[in-house]
Amino acid sequence: MANSRNLSIKGxxxxxxxxxxxxxFAIYPILRVVxxxxxxxNRLLSRSLSLIPPNATWDSYIRLFTREPFLQWMGNSLxxxxxxxxxxxxxxxxxxxxxSRYKFRGRNSSMLAIITTQMxxxxxxxxxLFIVLIALHLYxxxxxxxxxxxxxALPFTIWQMKGYYDTIPYSLEEAAMIDGASPAYSxxxxxxxxxxxxxxxxxxxxxxxxxxxxxxxxxxxxxxxLFTLPLGLKRFQANMEVAxxxxxxGAVLVSIPVVVLFMFLSRWLISGLTLGSVKG
Amino acid sequence: xxxxxxxxxxxxxxxxxLFFVSIFILGCxxxxxxxxMIWTTLRPIERELLQEKINIFARNYPMYRxxxxxxxxxxxxxxxxxxxxxxxxxxxxxxxxxxIGPFSDLGVIRPLEDVFSSTFLDSxxxxxFPANTWFHGHLYQIADRIGNQLTLVYNRDMIATAPATMNxxxxxxxxxxxxxxxxxxxxxxxxxxxxxxxxxxxxxIGGYGGWIVDDNFHPTLNSDAVxxxxxxIYDLANKxxxxxxxxxxxxxxxxxxxxxxxxxxxxxxxWATYIKAGVNIGLARIPxxxxxxxxxxPMVSPKGYSVNINISKEKLKIVKHxxxxxxxxxLEEEFSKKFITIPSRKKALADSSLYEAPxxxxxxSQVMVGRIMPVNSExxxxxxxxxxxxxGIFTGRYSPEKAAExxxxxxxxxxxxxx
Amino acid sequence: xxxxxxxNSPMLAYLYVGPALFIMAIVVLYPFLYNVILSFSNMNLTHxxxxxxxxxxxxxNVIEDTKFWYFLYKTILWTVLNLFFHVGxxxxxxxxxxxxxxxxxxxxxxxxxxxxxxxxxxxxxxxxMFNSQYGAVxxxxxxxxxxxxxxxxxxxxxxxxxxxxxxxxxxxxxMIITLGxxxxxxxxxxxxxxxxxxxxxxxxxxxxxxxxxxxxxxAIILGVIWTFNNFNVxxxxxxxxEPSDTTHILVSWVYKAAFTYFRMGYAAAxxxxxxxxxxxxxxxxxxxxxxxxxxxx
Numbered sequence: 001m002a003n004s005r006n007l008s009i010k011g012x013x014x015x016x017x018x019x020x021x022x023x024x025f026a027i028y029p030i031l032r033v034v035x036x037x038x039x040x041x042n043r044l045l046s047r048s049l050s051l052i053p054p055n056a057t058w059d060s061y062i063r064l065f066t067r068e069p070f071l072q073w074m075g076n077s078l079x080x081x082x083x084x085x086x087x088x089x090x091x092x093x094x095x096x097x098x099x100s101r102y103k104f105r106g107r108n109s110s111m112l113a114i115i116t117t118q119m120x121x122x123x124x125x126x127x128x129l130f131i132v133l134i135a136l137h138l139y140x141x142x143x144x145x146x147x148x149x150x151x152x153a154l155p156f157t158i159w160q161m162k163g164y165y166d167t168i169p170y171s172l173e174e175a176a177m178i179d180g181a182s183p184a185y186s187x188x189x190x191x192x193x194x195x196x197x198x199x200x201x202x203x204x205x206x207x208x209x210x211x212x213x214x215x216x217x218x219x220x221x222x223x224x225x226l227f228t229l230p231l232g233l234k235r236f237q238a239n240m241e242v243a244x245x246x247x248x249x250g251a252v253l254v255s256i257p258v259v260v261l262f263m264f265l266s267r268w269l270i271s272g273l274t275l276g277s278v279k280g
Numbered sequence: 281x282x283x284x285x286x287x288x289x290x291x292x293x294x295x296x297x298l299f300f301v302s303i304f305i306l307g308c309x310x311x312x313x314x315x316x317m318i319w320t321t322l323r324p325i326e327r328e329l330l331q332e333k334i335n336i337f338a339r340n341y342p343m344y345r346x347x348x349x350x351x352x353x354x355x356x357x358x359x360x361x362x363x364x365x366x367x368x369x370x371x372x373x374x375x376x377x378x379x380i381g382p383f384s385d386l387g388v389i390r391p392l393e394d395v396f397s398s399t400f401l402d403s404x405x406x407x408x409f410p411a412n413t414w415f416h417g418h419l420y421q422i423a424d425r426i427g428n429q430l431t432l433v434y435n436r437d438m439i440a441t442a443p444a445t446m447n448x449x450x451x452x453x454x455x456x457x458x459x460x461x462x463x464x465x466x467x468x469x470x471x472x473x474x475x476x477x478x479x480x481x482x483x484x485i486g487g488y489g490g491w492i493v494d495d496n497f498h499p500t501l502n503s504d505a506v507x508x509x510x511x512x513i514y515d516l517a518n519k520x521x522x523x524x525x526x527x528x529x530x531x532x533x534x535x536x537x538x539x540x541x542x543x544x545x546x547x548x549x550x551w552a553t554y555i556k557a558g559v560n561i562g563l564a565r566i567p568x569x570x571x572x573x574x575x576x577x578p579m580v581s582p583k584g585y586s587v588n589i590n591i592s593k594e595k596l597k598i599v600k601h602x603x604x605x606x607x608x609x610x611l612e613e614e615f616s617k618k619f620i621t622i623p624s625r626k627k628a629l630a631d632s633s634l635y636e637a638p639x640x641x642x643x644x645s646q647v648m649v650g651r652i653m654p655v656n657s658e659x660x661x662x663x664x665x666x667x668x669x670x671x672g673i674f675t676g677r678y679s680p681e682k683a684a685e686x687x688x689x690x691x692x693x694x695x696x697x698x699x
Numbered sequence: 700x701x702x703x704x705x706x707n708s709p710m711l712a713y714l715y716v717g718p719a720l721f722i723m724a725i726v727v728l729y730p731f732l733y734n735v736i737l738s739f740s741n742m743n744l745t746h747x748x749x750x751x752x753x754x755x756x757x758x759x760n761v762i763e764d765t766k767f768w769y770f771l772y773k774t775i776l777w778t779v780l781n782l783f784f785h786v787g788x789x790x791x792x793x794x795x796x797x798x799x800x801x802x803x804x805x806x807x808x809x810x811x812x813x814x815x816x817x818x819x820x821x822x823x824x825x826x827x828m829f830n831s832q833y834g835a836v837x838x839x840x841x842x843x844x845x846x847x848x849x850x851x852x853x854x855x856x857x858x859x860x861x862x863x864x865x866x867x868x869x870x871x872x873x874m875i876i877t878l879g880x881x882x883x884x885x886x887x888x889x890x891x892x893x894x895x896x897x898x899x900x901x902x903x904x905x906x907x908x909x910x911x912x913x914x915x916x917x918a919i920i921l922g923v924i925w926t927f928n929n930f931n932v933x934x935x936x937x938x939x940x941e942p943s944d945t946t947h948i949l950v951s952w953v954y955k956a957a958f959t960y961f962r963m964g965y966a967a968a969x970x971x972x973x974x975x976x977x978x979x980x981x982x983x984x985x986x987x988x989x990x991x992x993x994x995x996x
Contacts, residue, residue, distance in 0.1 A: 015795050023809040029824050029867070029911040030812050032835065036824075058726060078984045091719040098715035099991075106707070110720060112982065117727040118924045119977040120734070121950045123957060124970045128730035131366045136725075151726035154719050157580060159917035160876070163990070166913040183711060197879040198914075204875070212817055219359055222317060222370075224347060230817065234352070252819040258815040263808060266720075268880055358958050382961065386747050465832065474939075526831050526852055528938065602985070657744055660959055668943035675852050675942055698960040699743050 030255075037061070058198060060249035070226070071249070073232035078257065080142055081230060082209040084149045088157055088206030091150070094162025097187055101170065107180075111162075114155045122215065130219055143168045148216050153209040157202040161236035164198035165191065200265045207261060211254075229254050302345065312617050316344045316595060316602070316698035317370035319360065320631035325552050326619050330606075337605050341598060357382065360588075366387035369588050371595055372602070375579045375633075380420045381657035391418035392588045395600050399628050404607075404624055407569045409652045411582045423584035423624040424607045425615065428653070430483055430578035431646045432564045433554065436479060438542040444533075446512070451566045453522035456542050469520040472536065473545035474529040475513050476674060478666040480545065482546070484509035486577025486651055487569035492666075497656055499695070502688035508571075510673050510680040517674070525674075548643065552619055563620075565649060580650035582624060616640065620675035622647060658695050665691035737967035739875040744961045751756070757968035765970075766952070771976075774927060775947040777862065781926045784866045786919060789873025794907075796874075797881050814871040822935035825864040826851070829936070855975060861936045868932065873918060881907070881913030916990045923984075924977055949973050 028196060038056040066068040098104075099111055129148065130139075138144030167189060176186040192199070214230040233250040294399070317526070322330060331348050338346045349370065351359060357379055363369030365388060373379070373389075382391040393401075394663045396419075404411045404423065412420040434442045440454065443449040453470030460467045474480045485491060490505020516523045523641055524541075533550070535541040537557050545566060554561050566576040585603050605611070612623035620639050634640050653659070669686035672678040678686065727846040738757055742750035761767055785962040792810060798802055813821065827983045829850040837847050884907065892902050937946035939953075947955075950973065959964035985991055 001623075011798075012800060012925055015800055019792070019795055019806045019810075023806055025867070026810050026813050026871070027826065028835075030816055033816065033820055033825050034826070047827065049793040053709070065771075073715070089835075091722070093713035095719040101713035103708065104712045107712075108991050110716065112985065114720075114723065115921060115924065115981060116974075116978060118921060119721055119928070119974045119981070120723055120727075120731060120972060121928055121953050122972045123950070123954045124734050124931065124967060125366065125730040126725070127362045128733035129726060130362055134366055134368060134728045147722055148726050151723045154723055156917065156921045158719060159921070160914070163917050164879070164883065166879075167910065170590070196880045197762040201875060201879045208814070214819070218355065219362055223315075223345075224349065230819075233817070234819075245821060251817050255812065255816040257811065259808060262811055262815070263804065265805060266804070269875075269882065361958075382744075384745050386961070524832060525848070530827070531830060531833060657961070664944070664955075664959065667941075668945070671852075671941060671943045677943070693958070698743060698962055 002067060004040065007180075033248050034252055036244055037252055056228065059247035061253070063246060064249050064253065068223075068232065068246075069227075070232065070253070073227050073229045074224060074253075074257075077211055077229040080145055080149070081144075081207045083146055083169075085203050085207040086208035087146065087150050088109065088153045089203050091200050092154060092157035092161045092206075093192065093195070093199060094159045096163075097165055099158065099162040100165035101173070103261060111159070114158060117151065126219055129216070133220065139220060140226070144220050145210075145228075148220075149210040149213060150206075153206040154253050157205055159203070160205075161195065161198050161202060164195050168194050192242075196268045200268045204262060204265055208258065211258060301620065314343060315347055316372075316598060318346070318348050318374060318377040319351050319356055319370040320348060320374040320375070321351060321356055322374065322639065323549055323552070324350075326615070326621075329615065329618065332604060333611060335604055336375075336579070341547070343494055344598065346602075359385055359598060361388055362590055364590060367590055368505075369590060371588055371591050371599055373586050373588070374584065375586075376423075376583050376653075377421055377423075377655050378411050378653055378659055380415050381659065383586065384415050384418070384420055385657050388589055389420055390418065390423065390589045390591060392587060393419040395498045395587075395596065396422070396604075399624045400604065403626055405626050405629055408648050408650070409580065411580060411584075413584070413655060415655055421582065421584045421586045422603050422607060424581035424612060425457040425584070425621040426582045426624050427548050427580060427622045427643065427647055428547050428583060428645050429580045429643070430566070431474075431643060432481060432537070432543060432566045433546055433551065434543040434562050434564065435536070435539065435541075436562045438539065438558040438609075442543070442562060443567050445568045445570050447570050450520050450522065453518060453542075457522055466521070467540060468536065469524055469541045471516070471545070472524055472527050472541040473530040474527065474532055475517075475523065475545075476528060477663075478663050478670050481509060481513060482510060483566050483576035483578040484569070487566070487572065487574050488512075489572050491577075491651070492662055493654065496660060497654065499662055499688055499691035501662075501691055502684045506687070507680045508683045510670065510683060512569075514673055515679065547688075548620060551639075561639075563639050563646070565642075565646050577649060577651040579653040580647050581653040584624070584698040626686065661694040661698060662691050665694050703962065717981065734970060735965045737964055738971045739968075740964045740965040742967075743965070745957070747963075750964065753964070755906055758972070760965060761969050763973055767972075768947075768954055770947050770949050773858070773982060777858075777933075778923055778926045780862055780923055781865050781869060784917070785869040785873045785922060785926075789867070789875075790877045790911075790915075792870070792874045793877035793881060794880060794903075804986060810874060811871045813867050818868060819935065822864055822932050823866065825860070825867070826938070829860040839866045846850070852942050853953050854942060854945040856935050857942060861933050861946065862941040863928065864936050865926070865932045869926070873922070876918045877911065880911045883914070884910045912988070913990065916988050920981055920984055920990075927977060928973070 010188050028150070035056075037060050039053040039059070040055050040057045040059065061135060099107060133139055133144040133148075136144070151253075172190055172194075173186040177183070178192050181189075211230075214234065217228050217231050218234070221231060229250070233247060233254065284543060289460055296562050301587065318334070320330065327348070327350060334346050334348055353375065356373065356375055360369055360373055360379075363381070365386070369388070380389070394503070401412060401419070404427070409426070411423040411426050412419060413423070429610065443452050449471070455468045456468060456470040458468040459465065480695060482492065485505050488505035488508040488695075490500065490503045490509075492499060492501060492506075494500050513523075524535070532541070532544055533553075536554065537543040537559065539559075544685055550562065551563075568575050585606070591599065607625060609623070609625050609628040609631075612621075612625055612628040613634065615621045616623055616628070617637070620637070620643050622640075622644055623634075628634075666687045669678055669683040669690065671685075673680055673683045708865050713963060736752075738749045741753045741756070751976050775849070796807060796810075827833075829837075830851065831837055831847060831849045834850070836850070840846050840848065848856060850860045888906050888910075889902060892906060897905070927948075929948070933946060933948050934951050934954075940947045940951060951967070953966050953969045953973070956962045956969060
C-alpha cells in the first residue's frame with residue numbers, strides 16, 4: 001500500500017527533487033539516441049551538446065517503415081514476446097506457488113538447480129544448444145526460440161513469485177479450505193489475485209527477455225521472414241559502417257511497446273492486501 | 281480428490297498438452313532443402329546491388345529460393361562456425377579472405393579446386409597478387425573483388441592535393457590545424473584515423489621496411505620498423521600535433537564527416553558513406569616515408585565466396601553457377617563503377633573505361649603498393665598480441681621499444697598456447 | 700497454525716513445477732554436460748575434430764594464469780559495486796515513488812526507460828559520451844567543474860565508465876522489484892509505528908527491510924549472477940577490453956578464448972570455474988538468508 005501519511009512540504013519538495021534528478025540521469029542518454037535518429041547523415045558523434053540537431057529530419061524513421069520490413073519484425077517480436085510472457089506467467093505462477101506452499105522431495109534442490117541455469121556463461125552454451133534444437137527439429141522456427149526464452153526467464157520469475165507468495169499468509173488458504181474450497185480453487189481465486197504485483201513483474205520480465213534478445217535468435221533464425229526486431233535492427237550495421245540514424249530510430253521505436261506495456265501493467269503494481277481479518 | 285478437482289486437473293493437463301502441440305505444429309521448422317542461403321558482410325548500399333543480381337540469377341531456378349543475409353564480420357565468423365559444426369549453416373559465405381584460415385582449420389568450408397575448371401580459375405588476376413585464395417594446397421575462396429586497402433582519403437574542400445611524403449604531410453598539416461574557439465585544444469585537425477587499432481598502423485610498419493611476420497609466419501614484431509612506425513604515429517599526435525590525441529574509428533569518421541579534419545585513412549567500405557554524405561573526397565596513396573623512400577603498405581585482400589562443407593550435391597551444382605555469375609566480368613565492372621571496387625577477373629580489370637574515374641585509379645595505385653593479408657588463423661592472435669602493448673604507447677605505459685618487445689613476447693606466447 | 704496437512708499432495712506440486720523444470724532442462728542440460736566434457740578435453744584449433752580427454756590440465760592452466768586471478772578480482776569488484784548501487788538507488792527511488800505525491804506515472808515511466816531501450820545502442824551511446832574530447836560527460840564536467848577525465852584510455856577510467864553505464868542500465872529493474880515488494884507491506888504497520896513515535900530510519904529498518912526480504916533476495920542473488928556474467932556492457936563500452944585488454948571481466952575473457960583463439964577445452968574449463976564460484980556463493984547466500992524456506996520450513 002502506498003504510504004499515505006501526509007508529507008510535509010519539505011518532504012514533498014525533497015521527494016520531487018530527487019525523483020527529478022534521477023529522471024534526468026535516466027533520460028539523458030536516451031535523448032541523445034533520439035537526437036542521433038533525427039540527425040541527417042548517419043553520424044554517431046558530434047561535439048555539440050544540443051539535443052535537437054541542426055537539419056533534424058524524420059528520414060530515418062520514414063526509411064524504417066518504407067524500405068525495411070520494420071513492421072514485420074515488430075509483428076514477429078510481438079508474437080514471440082507475448083507468447084513467452086503468457087508461458088512465463090503461467091509456469092512461474094504455478095511453480096512458484098508449489099515451491100512456496102508445498103513440501104515435496106527435491107524441492108530445495110530444484111530451487112537451487114533452477115538458478116544454476118543462469119550461472120554458466122551464455123557464449124559457451126550456444127553451440128550445444130544449437131545442436132539440441134536442431135536434433136529436435138526446432139531450428140529456424142519460433143518454437144525453439146520460445147523454449148529458449150522461456151527457459152531464460154523462468155528462473156528469476158519462479159523465485160520472484162515464490163518470494164511474493166511467501167509474504168501472503170498461509171492462513172488465508174487455510175480459512176478458505178475450512179470453508180470447503182479445494183486447493184486449486186484457493187490458489188486460483190484467492191491467492192493469485194493477491195499476487196498481482198508479482199505477476200506484473202513476471203509478465204514484464206518475461207516479455208523483455210524475449211523482446212530484446214539477440215544472440216540466440218541470431219544463431220537460430222535464418223528465414224528473414226521470421227526475423228525479430230533485434231535481428232532486423234542489427235542488419236543496419238555493416239562492419240565499421242553503421243547506419244546510426246536508422247539504428248537509433250529503430251531503437252527508439254523498439255522501446256515504445258515496452259513502455260506502453262509497462263504503463264498498462266503498472267496500474268496493477270499497486271495492490272490491496274486487505275488483512276483486516278486474519279492475523280497469524 | 282473430489283470430482284470437480286479431478287476435472288480441473290484433467291482440464292489443466294489437456295490444455296497444457298494442446299497448447300504445446302499447437303505451438304509445435306505452428307512453428308515447426310521448415311524444410312530447408314530448396315533454399316540457397318548466402319551470408320555476406322557487404323555493407324547495405326552494395327548489398328542492394330548484390331541482391332538485385334541474385335534475383336536475376338534466381339529466375340533461372342524457380343524451384344529454389346535464394347536468400348541473402350547480412351552479418352557483421354565477427355559475427356559471420358562465429359555464427360558460421362557454430363552453424364556449420366552443427367551440420368547446418370548457409371550454403372555460401374561471402375567475406376574477406378582472413379576467415380579462410382579458421383574456416384579451413386576447423387573444417388567448415390569445402391575445397392573448390394575440383395568444382396571449377398582450370399580455364400575458369402586462370403581467368404582470375406594474379407597481379408598484384410592472386411585473387412583466389414589457396415591455403416594448404418586447396419582452393420577455398422573465389423574472389424569477386426580485391427582490395428580492402430586502407431587509403432588516404434582527403435576532403436578536397438579543405439586540402440587541394442594530397443601530400444606525397446610524410447614531411448609534406450607534417451608541413452601541410454601544421455598549417456591546417458586550428459584552434460578556432462580558443463580553448464586550448466585544436467578544433468580542426470589535419471588527419472584522423474583509427475590509429476589505436478594495430479591493423480590501421482600496419483601500413484607504416486611496411487613503410488619503414490618491416491612486416492609483422494616472416495615467410496614462415498613467425499612474428500617479427502620486435503623490429504626497428506615496428507618501433508619507428510609506432511614512434512612516428514605517436515609523434516604525429518604529440519610532437520607535431522596534427523592528429524587528435526585520442527581517436528578511435530567512430531571519432532575519426534565523425535570528424536571527417538563534420539569537416540573537422542582534412543584527411544582520414546580508411547578502406548573502401550567507408551568511401552560510399554563519405555560520398556553519400558556529400559564530402560568531396562579524393563583518394564591517394566598513404567604518403568611515402570621519407571627516411572626509407574618506401575610507400576606504406578596497407579594490407580590488401582580479396583573478398584569472395586566460400587562454400588559450406590555441409591552442402592548437398594544438387595545445391596553445389598547451382599552454387600557453382602551462381603558463383604560464376606557473380607564473378608562475371610560485366611558484373612564486376614558494374615560494381616567497380618558504382619563502388620570503386622577493384623575487379624578480380626583479368627578481363628574486367630583490363631577494361632579501359634574503368635580507368636576514366638580518378639578515384640578508381642587512386643584506389644588501384646594504393647593496392648599496387650599494398651601487401652597481401654595472410655589468411656592463417658594466427659593472424660588474429662597477432663592483432664591481439666599487438667593491441668595491448670601498442671595501445672600502451674599512447675597511454676604512456678610503454679616506450680615504443682618496450683612495446684615492441686612485449687608484442688613479440690605475447691605473440692609468441694599466444695601462438696604457442698593456442699596451437 | 701491449523702494443520703490441514705491432507706492437502707499436501709505432492710502430485711499437484713509436481714504438476715505445477717513439472718513443465719517449468721522440463722523446459723529448463725531441455726535448454727540447459729545437454730549444453731551443460733557438453734561443456735563439462737569439453738572442459739576435460741584438449742579441443743583447440745589443431746585438435747578440433749580429433750580431440751581427446753586430458754584430465755585436469757585445462758583447470759590447472761586456468762588456475763595458474765595470473766590473468767584469471769586479476770580478472771576474478773575485477774569481476775568481484777564489478778559485481779559488488781554494481782549491486783550496491785542498483786539496490787541502493789532502486790530501493791531509494793521505490794520508496795520515493797511509493798509516497799503520496801503527484802506525477803508518479805510520469806516519474807515511473809521515465810525511470811524505467813534505461814531498461815526499455817535496447818542495451819546495444821545505449822551502451823554504445825554511453826561509450827560515445829565518455830569520449831574524452833567529444834563526449835558529453837567531459838563536456839559537462841568541463842563546463843561546470845573545469846576538469847577533464849581520460850575515461851576510456853585508462854584502465855580504471857574505462858572500468859568506471861563501464862560501471863556507470865551498467866548502473867544506469869540496472870537500477871530500474873531493482874526499483875520495480877522493490878515497488879512490487881512494497882505493495883505487500885500493510886499500511887497499518889506503519890501507522891502503528893507512527894503511533895509509537897518511530898523515526899523514518901527505524902521504520903525502514905524494522906518494517907520495510909525485513910518484509911522486503913523475500914522479494915528482494917531472489918532479485919539480489921540473480922542480480923549478482925547476471926552482473927558477474929554480464930558480457931555485453933563491458934565488451935561494448937570498452938570496445939573489447941581496451942585499453943590494452945585490461946578492461947575485462949571473466950566472461951569476456953572466456954569469449955575471447957573460445958571464439959578468437961578457439962581454445963574450446965580451456966574456455967569450457969574456465970566457464971566451469973566461473974560456474975562453481977557462483978554456485979558456492981549462491982549456496983552460502985541462500986543458506987544464510989534462508990530464502991528457500993517456506994510454510995513448511
